Amino acid sequence: MIDPKDPEGAIAEAAKRCSNWGRWGADDVQGTMNFLTPAKRAQGAKLVRRGVSFSLSQSFDADGPQKGWRRRTNPVHTMLDTGTDAVTGVQGFPHGLGGADDVIAMPLQCSTQWDGLGHIFDHGLAWNGRPAEKVVTSLGDLKTGIETVADVIAGRGVLLDVGRVLGTDGELPDGFAITEEHLTATIAAQKTEVGRGDIVLVRTGQLTRARRNGWGDYAGGPAPGLSFMTAGWLHRTEIAAIATDTWGFEVRPNEFDHAFQPLHQVAIPHIGLFLGEMWDLDALAADCAEDGIHEFWLTAAPLPITGAVGSPVNPIAVK
């Protein structure tokens, strides 16, 4: 189906077929988050049964996966005040009070995150057909900054544990392209459903492997991930968002000879889809495997950093 010599043609064709431009008006800034309505949210909350909660975030610290690609670093956390200071009496507070404060510096794309709609452009155009240079300047994203969905991302989550269903010992190998057939087979095996407004979490097992073997090339190297051919499924299902346990969401190496993240190029600017990356799905997946229930209430609220093209996030699933 894929002509490995023509990524540009394939992208153009998929973009045309899957475009949501104008679907929510010319001024839209929320893309597929429009599918996540209050009604969907009310349904999602009914999925809380036991009240057990799971953080789907990796640790934010200097031991993260980043190795410098496009100047992405791991978080740098430093202290403005400490307990060692407090006990040596240098803080100047009265009546025995001591305090600690801290600071972080980090790329917004360094660990568990959302890609916002300003993160990727296709031939100079951003989501809804806006010229990229009018959207994202050095001042940040002037239109579709992540703050536009600050209150939206809470609803029904569905785990598709493709690693467990189709992999060996729960893991897909690097380079494994997850196709629509794989997604459908996983849904069937899990006896679950995926539909409009859902937040879909795809577990490949690569993070499990990285945790066991060390980061290696987790940040940018070969990885299992979604096939370029799933663009239609991503569009047709009308999901609100999708996230994976990998660095880059789509299969790597990409499926074209000369390519870089071609599915991003369709999904973000044309479908208007929110992508989550580097999510830690293992504890949740273990629980889902045990009770056979792969749906849950999910809150994944980005920090409303004005004009950000993405945000670190600590997604919380509750079953």
Next chain:
Amino acid sequence: MIDPKDPEGAIAEAAKRCSNWGRWGADDVQGTMNFLTPAKRAQGAKLVRRGVSFSLSQSFDADGPQKGWRRRTNPVHTMLDTGTDAVTGVQGFPHGLGGADDVIAMPLQCSTQWDGLGHIFDHGLAWNGRPAEKVVTSLGDLKTGIETVADVIAGRGVLLDVGRVLGTDGELPDGFAITEEHLTATIAAQKTEVGRGDIVLVRTGQLTRARRNGWGDYAGGPAPGLSFMTAGWLHRTEIAAIATDTWGFEVRPNEFDHAFQPLHQVAIPHIGLFLGEMWDLDALAADCAEDGIHEFWLTAAPLPITGAVGSPVNPIAVK
């Protein structure tokens, strides 16, 4: 009741009376978050009716309230890649792809946040009686870093709109000390309840005022807030956490002659209570005033920054 000349004595007395040290064992790192059990969480989820969601976070940007107190600054957001770069063709990606990345540098206490248990010490001791210098060094909080509650903070939220119930035009004046009586009166007026494991949100209206008049001394100046005398209530109600729309949670100026945040000194190291500050409660409060329902499902997940003494947060309330 308060002897303004003896903060240290008052703190010592309240600390003794309200201490939770050892309540959850010598190794405990979650304090009052122990009250937020799966059962409580399951009850909380039933509060979702319409599916309407509210972000309780201020904007994270250079226009925030910080003025330099203890070197706290507003967030600095810069870009690593932009749309203007993409259209000028300098990014080096194939097939027309362009991208934007960004970076943030910010104190973790600069805007809407959680104070973690390592944020405040009393006479050299941190939560559960640990020596402050063993807990928080330049490496961060080695015991009670905010990551220890990464998956906990989702449950029943209750808004106490003291500003609307007791204030003028919905706002309490700066320096107004909210006492236990005020809290009780608000609960009664709202026909709501507060109990074990709840996350209590106290709206004073000061942020409403700051939004209207400019920040002024919002960060550290006079403010309405909880009276030191509420320590017993904070302890006795067995709430999991409490947050306000002010910089510093407690009334300012503080109620002692020579004092700095005396209620913090009891609440964090002795009660083990999580405090939220600078939350934006206005949109939620307007909705609660309209439908008369002041309880809701609340997810307020901190970023799991390893060893952090607090975290920025985008709390999401759903009714």
Next chain:
Amino acid sequence: MIDPKDPEGAIAEAAKRCSNWGRWGADDVQGTMNFLTPAKRAQGAKLVRRGVSFSLSQSFDADGPQKGWRRRTNPVHTMLDTGTDAVTGVQGFPHGLGGADDVIAMPLQCSTQWDGLGHIFDHGLAWNGRPAEKVVTSLGDLKTGIETVADVIAGRGVLLDVGRVLGTDGELPDGFAITEEHLTATIAAQKTEVGRGDIVLVRTGQLTRARRNGWGDYAGGPAPGLSFMTAGWLHRTEIAAIATDTWGFEVRPNEFDHAFQPLHQVAIPHIGLFLGEMWDLDALAADCAEDGIHEFWLTAAPLPITGAVGSPVNPIAVK
């Protein structure tokens, strides 16, 4: 001479008259630093007589002048390791060794600095006529980064203490436009000379005033400074660089009705001149006033931050 209604025309005329484009070849990246030859440098070293040295840098810390203009902040200095940590034994070093490390985050334009040649563009063109978008992207200055003059800026410095010669109590008032006549009069009064390859330091006295009265609007407000009409002098004298004790080098308010730093627009992209700003000339000036010698050996080496459009600097004058 100046038509306040036509900054654009005046800039175009001055740019044409003063342009150095092509003077040092199409590939030049050093502009007027080409005037600072080894021979000039050898002459400059002869000015060291007593061996007394002066730092011309302001302090780099949180008490600096920045107030947020274009997101410029004051430096944020935090510690990675401290003495308080060392004495509490948490550092893990053997044989009693302890250590302290630190980190800085700062705009390169926050305090005493050099403007590099990539700092200002005129109608989309940078120094030597290069398209701005080919020179400075999110990756930094790809052509004229400050590292290109890392080893150059050491030579003869000349102080023009216009404040002392023409001001009241050593200070020019805000809004005072220093013209060519003022410069010439100062040179004559001081019995000094200015010529090819010199680094000229112009003291207005505004920093003296800010030190006395507080920063106020030092960063971006009204200030004494060079008149737009000095463009010809800056070009004709063939100086290597010029620095002032003010935020913005040129007089503010600018001399046109609708203007922003018009002299920068001629000096940097057209003359290729290096501008220093926020230098602290007071101690040096006092010494020069005392011994009547206004020339000295000056080393003002920028940090070779690859691709930077400027650099903080600690200039050292030796007499």
Next chain:
Amino acid sequence: MIDPKDPEGAIAEAAKRCSNWGRWGADDVQGTMNFLTPAKRAQGAKLVRRGVSFSLSQSFDADGPQKGWRRRTNPVHTMLDTGTDAVTGVQGFPHGLGGADDVIAMPLQCSTQWDGLGHIFDHGLAWNGRPAEKVVTSLGDLKTGIETVADVIAGRGVLLDVGRVLGTDGELPDGFAITEEHLTATIAAQKTEVGRGDIVLVRTGQLTRARRNGWGDYAGGPAPGLSFMTAGWLHRTEIAAIATDTWGFEVRPNEFDHAFQPLHQVAIPHIGLFLGEMWDLDALAADCAEDGIHEFWLTAAPLPITGAVGSPVNPIAVK
């Protein structure tokens, strides 16, 4: 001479023998910089003959040597405004002006630097016998911050090219301990002198090798460097400062079984000596080898970052 089993005893003995505590009074904050007097400075300036200048700084960028030791990272340089923005007309400046600004975040110990006197402690004591916890807190170095020598470090520099004199192809192997005999032999071979107030630069050739082969373990791994046994020479010669082309100044692995930088522990807190690290001496060394002159005028002015325990520096040698 060295008992590899007793670093602590050897350090105590050397510290006692070489201590300068009290030599310049109880309040001293400049240590061996006291040797660098105006008279010495005046002599040094006479070494400028040709006016040829050399930057001794490595590039400050993301391609530096740091690999994360004690959270040291390479510099992160981002843009606040760019040329690509300027040409797309989003900057809001009048009359065609465009601009670029930038920001840096970096550990002060990440590249070419000075260790300040607050950088190292011995058994809880800093330079001149001060308790470390009174000197360096989270607020920085309250006594001996690098700003105390902001105007001092300009004087006679002497290159000791031990790599060229004693190495193979100009390089000493990793682990090579440079002894006093090696230093003396190099001085003799070069027909130069070292004495009071000099700034001594020791070239090992390791940076030359790293440039050829890649950084490898340059930051913290095996390296040629000064033997612990040179403590007496460092003290006796009364030099003002010493710098090397290596990460850590002294030989690595260190010469004791269980040790970490034992010579630092004597040199900084006891001798009060300023150490430079990661200097790039290659271009200067080539010139010295050619003309046989190994002395020069050297300016190595730290940025006066208030309270910093060190500073990045661009040292400029002029011959």
